[in-house]
Amino acid sequence: MAGRPHALTVMLASALLVILASCSPPKPDVTLDLLHGDWQDVPGIRAASGGLQVTPTARRIVEQSGEGGQPNPPLNLAGTHLVVGGDFSLSATFADVSADASWALYDRPPVIADEFRVEPAGLRLTLQGSDLKIAVFDGKQKKDVTQPVPVHDEHVTVNDPGAPFTVRRSGDTLAVSSGTDTLSSLPLGKVFSSGELWLGFSSDSGDFEITSLKAVAPGNTGLRTSGAAAADVKPSGDGLQALAARTRQDFLVGAAVALGPLTGDEDYAREVVGNFGALTPENAMKPQFLSPQQGVYTFEEADAILAIAQSKGMAVHGHTIAFTEAMPRWMQQLPTGSKTERDASAAALLDYLTTVVTHFKGRLASLDVVNEPFDVNQGTSMQQNIWYRVFGPGYPAVVSKAVYAADPRVLQYINENGADVPGQRQDALLKLILDTNAQGGHIHGAGLQAHVYNLKTDAISADALTRTLNRFGDAGLHVRISENDVTDGQGKDAQAKQYATVLATCLRSPTCVSYTTWGVDDRYDWWIDDGGSLRQGHDHLFNNGQPTPAYDAVKRALGG
Known part of the structure; x- marks a missing residue:
């Protein structure tokens, strides 16, 4: 039996290991060539013989009123x-x-709504001639979120x-240089934390090429590329869809999703x-996004969402064709004064x-061919949007027939809010x-949005929803609960009860x-109040990566 090592021997061995470790060469720098990475899902960027070709997209976010137009330059979200x-x-x-070239570098994707964009922490370089x-x-929001202030x-x-x-980060300093010339050096703060x-590249009014693009970091920093957060996530055997399928195999439980968190947030990807x-x-x-x-046309980000859905075996509901809001400026401003103008505008639409x-075609199970046709004040008159002004009050039939001609298999819906309970709307x-x-249309059913912004005035009872579903069913139509979200203004328990009531009632009716819930996680539930300030809502089934009491109630309603 060998004796125990002498203490001095152990100390000398430990010292030798420390010396050897201190003398071992440092890990070499990691260099990544990003020029030939995955850029196919970025609007305005195409592979070219010399690298990447960037062209203007003019992507902007128009407010509900049709005013404004906050720039919405693309990032490489899916690549x-x-x-x-x-x-x-x-x-x-x-x-x-040819005109200007912009390079954006952010530490997370922006939050994109149909009326505004929340700019994350990061850096934007814009070159125009010799001016940079x-x-x-x-990432901190000022008074007007639509006009972010650097x-x-x-x-x-x-x-x-x-x-x-x-662009070089060194400790707490951020430096920008051109060739060997240092152009700016400033405190890093919380940028890139x-x-x-x-990364994203864009131009307002011209085009340019990117002929080299690389990242370098010391070997001990763990520099690497990463793909979409949703890539390795699988459907759960006890998730909401799996539970619903035990009662009705053909019943779909869905959510409205955004590409940024779906690809950049592991919690959100797991939830979805x-x-x-x-x-x-x-x-x-x-x-305005397409x-x-x-x-x-800038189909890239929508295509990326659909590709993720296909890879996970998820059905996709398209949203939307004819709409009063979220229209690009060119569509809003189509002329309608004379018959000649209306004919030309009709052709454009x-x-x-x-x-x-x-x-x-072939990738959508269903589609909102008309969205929110009635006035925003919960009345029954039709909004006189560009579709109405061009085609008249029968425009839904024109739209429906044209959709059918392009894709006869997609199931068509007219989607509206405030029609979830019996009444004039x-x-x-x-x-x-x-x-x-x-009039020859092909509408399969109604999308009932089921937004519950105030449980005292907007609550949907099981009885009222049952009568609604029976009424549409008797008319030979189907119904989607299309955009359900519920405020927590009257407490989490009341919120949970309302969520469960809507889903359970829907599930019981053929x-x-x-x-579908309108959103997933409160982490991305933002809105602008009447004073222009950014507010966070708490209306969804998850909050900051964790299930809410509403999620638990919905799960119980499905038998889980």
């Missing part, structure tokens, strides 16, 4: 982004800049615009893929419709659908074929 645990440098070289604008954002904003002169631009880097069997693109299929300029429906919706079909 490669970076993970790094410390210092790094990123360099890019631009060529053939350097704008740094800290915490650092300067213009510098670039001696050689063709030299590589480099997430450990992730999201684990629980839902269907999804609705929250904004990515609205007109066609920011007449004849120009139908060209848009046919292009969109044909593009998504429900009467008007049912009549509109029946009239549309009498008329009701699917149930």
Whole structure:
């Protein structure tokens, strides 16, 4: 039996290990070539012989009133982004800049709504001639979220615009250089604190090429590329869709989703893929996101959402074709003064419709062909939007027939709020659908949004919803609960009870074929109040990555 090692021997061995470790060479820098990464789902970027070609998209977010137009430049949300645990440098070289070239580097995707964009912490470089604008954002929202104010904003002169631009983080300092010239050095603050880097390139009025793009970091910082958060997530055997299928195999439980959190937030991806069997693109299929300029289409982000859905076996409900809001400026401003103008505008609208429906043909289970046709004050008169002004009050039939011609298999719905319970608005919706079909339309059913913004005035009882579903069923129509969300203004228990009531009532009725929540996690539940301030809501089944009491109630309603 060998004796125990002498204490001195152990100490010498330990010291030797320390010396050897201190003498071992440092890990070499990690260098990643990003030029040939996955950029196919970024609007305005195409592979070119010399690298990447960037063209303007004119993507902007228009407010409900049709005013405004906050820029919405794209990021590489569905492709490669970076993970790094410390210092790094990123360099890019631009060529053939015809007007302006912008490079965005953010530490998380922006939150995108149909009326505004919440700018994350990050950096934007904009080159125009020899002028370089350097704008740094800290992710904190000022009074007007639609006009984000950088915490650092300067213009510098670039001696050689063709030299590589480099963004370098070193400790608490952020430096921007061109070739060997340091252009700016500033305190880092909380910018790039997430450990992730999201990249985007865009131009307002010209095009340019990116001929080199690489990231470099010390070997011990863990620099690597990462794909979409949803890539490795699988549906859960005890998720909401799985539970619903035990009662009705063909019944779909869905959610409205956004690409940014679906690809960049592991909690959100787990919540969506684990629980839902269907999804609705929250904004990515609205007109201003699909066609920011007449004849120009930016399908990339919607395509990325649909690709994720297909890979997870999820059905997709398209949203939307004819709508008063979320329209690009060119569509809103189509002339309607004379018959000649209306004929030309009709051709433009139908060209848009046919292009969109044909593009998504075979990938959508159902589609909102008309969204919110009635006035916003819960009346029964139709909104006189561009579709109404061009085609008249029978425009839903025109839209429905054109959709059917482009894709006869997609199930068509007219989607409306405030028609979830019996009343004049429900009467008007049912009549509109029946009239549309009498005029040759192909409407399969009604989308009842079921927004509950105030439980004292908007609550939906099981009895009222049952009568509603029976009424549409008797008319030969189906119903989707299409956008259910519930305020917690009267408490979490009341919120949970209302959620469970709507879903359980829908599940019991053969008329009701699917149930969709409008959103997933309160982490992304933001709205702007009447004073222009950004507010966070708490209306969803998850909050900051955790299930809420409403989720538990919904699960119990499904037998889980």
